[in-house]
Amino acid sequence: MNLKDKIIQHYDAISPFYRDLWGVHIHHGYWITGAETKEKAQEQLIDQLISRAKIHRGARILDVGCGLGGTAIYLNRNLGAHVTGITISPMQIEIGKQLANRCGTDVRLLLMDAETLEMDDQFDFAWSVEAISHLSRKRDCFLAMARLLKSGGKLVIADWFKSDTATEEQEREFLKPIEGAMLVPRLETSQTYARNIDEAGLDVISFEDLSANVSKTWDVAIALALRPMLWKFAATLGNDFLSFLEGFAAMKAAYKSKSLIYGVLVAHKQ
Numbered sequence: 001m002n003l004k005d006k007i008i009q010h011y012d013a014i015s016p017f018y019r020d021l022w023g024v025h026i027h028h029g030y031w032i033t034g035a036e037t038k039e040k041a042q043e044q045l046i047d048q049l050i051s052r053a054k055i056h057r058g059a060r061i062l063d064v065g066c067g068l069g070g071t072a073i074y075l076n077r078n079l080g081a082h083v084t085g086i087t088i089s090p091m092q093i094e095i096g097k098q099l100a101n102r103c104g105t106d107v108r109l110l111l112m113d114a115e116t117l118e119m120d121d122q123f124d125f126a127w128s129v130e131a132i133s134h135l136s137r138k139r140d141c142f143l144a145m146a147r148l149l150k151s152g153g154k155l156v157i158a159d160w161f162k163s164d165t166a167t168e169e170q171e172r173e174f175l176k177p178i179e180g181a182m183l184v185p186r187l188e189t190s191q192t193y194a195r196n197i198d199e200a201g202l203d204v205i206s207f208e209d210l211s212a213n214v215s216k217t218w219d220v221a222i223a224l225a226l227r228p229m230l231w232k233f234a235a236t237l238g239n240d241f242l243s244f245l246e247g248f249a250a251m252k253a254a255y256k257s258k259s260l261i262y263g264v265l266v267a268h269k270q
Contacts, residue, residue, distance in 0.1 A: 004088070004113075006240060007134055007183050011089035014241065015068060021224050024070030024099055027129045027158070028214040028262060038220050045158070045214065046074055049127070052206065053156035053266050055079060059124040062086075062148055064114050064141065065131020069096030072107040084121065086112040117144035124150060129158045132193070136185045139196050146200040146269060155202055155267040158210075162187040163261050170259035178254055181247025183240075190263050202267040211261045218252035 001009070018026045022038070029041025030048050055061070059081045063072050066085025069092075075081040085107060087093060096109045112119075114128075115137040126145040135141055145155055162175060175187050194204045225245050235242060254260035 003134075003136060003183060003185055008088050008090075010183060010240065010244070011087070012091040014244075015089060015091045015095055019068055019095060021227075022221075024068050024073070026067045026070070028217040029220070030210065030213045031216050032213070034216065038217075041216070042070075043074065045129075045210075046071055048210065049129070049156050049158055049264060050075075050079070052208070052264055053125060053127075053154050055081070055125055055154075055156075058082070060084075060122070061125045061127055062121070062123040062145065064117070064126065064128040064145065065134070066092070066096065066109060068092055069099055069107060069109050071127070071129065072096070072109065073100055073103050073105045076105045076107050077103070082106075084108045084110065084119075084123075086110050086114060086117065088113050114141045114144075117141060117148070119148065121148065122150045122153075123148055124153050126153070126155045128156075130160065132157060133159050133182075133184050133187065138188070138193070139199065142196050142200040142202075146197075146202050149202075149269045151269060153269045155197065155265075155269075157193070157265045159193070159263065159265075160184075160187060161190045161193070161261050161263050163259050164189050164191060166259035170257055174250070174254040174257045174259045177250040178247060178260065181243045181250055183244075187260070190261075190265060193265060197265075197267050202269050204265060204267045206266045207263055209261050209263050211255055211258075211263075214262045215252070215255040218248055218255065221248045222252065 025042035029038050030045035031041050057079050061081050061083045063085040066087050072083040072085040075083050093111050100107050
């Protein structure tokens with residue numbers, strides 16, 4: 001089974017558990033005081049991206065790797081944004097549409113591959129949180145997102161990056177376990193992303209390391225993963241899912257080693 005099929009299988013099988021245990025935003029949280037709930041921290045991460053990209057009310061936004069649609073719903077509710085989200089998981093589409101209907105929000109969720117992204121729409125912002133790292137053909141995705149942006153539009157990405165100071169030993173000890181457990185072909189540096197984005201015709205205008213504010217995510221995740229029922233469920237799905245749960249500790253260790261960073265990158269289309 002190739003990596004993309006594994007990713008689809010993973011999210012189709014485990015998305016209902018993500019929703020029930022982690023919530024509708026299946027991404028890192030951003031802690032300011034350290035006392036926030038994980039749900040509040042997840043919304044604060046979205047707010048950080050809104051602020052850095054200067055997203056205006058009523059904007060047309062493409063959410064690449066939309067997960068359960070939680071971010072699309074939040075952007076619609078809080079900014080009146082017109083959001084189109086894409087994911088390769090049919091289960092995520094099903095759950096996301098149910099959530100949107102329940103919340104009374106008008107968002108569009110499509111089953112679509114980010115590496116072969118094609119549509120006729122034009123957007124003010126292209127947005128992606130913790131999705132690009134899973135792609136083997138990142139350049140194709142960046143080219144497609146650039147093509148779909150209006151002149152003056154912006155790309156905003158939050159993702160896991162290999163630190164530019166990571167040694168070969170740190171790569172072996174801390175990053176390789178993450179790549180296997182988290183279904184990532186290869187962790188790249190922010191400079192590699194920036195180079196690909198530049199080749200797509202966009203200008204990178206900012207990058208910020210948010211690791212200090214998001215690393216608590218994995219303390220919370222590890223505590224949740226102590227539930228025996230989750231391990232029993234994972235065991236029924238095979239070794240890849242057990243490896244995923246074991247990857248929580250690997251993520252925490254990699255952040256602590258500073259070989260892994262969490263960053264937000266913003267780029268502009270002339």
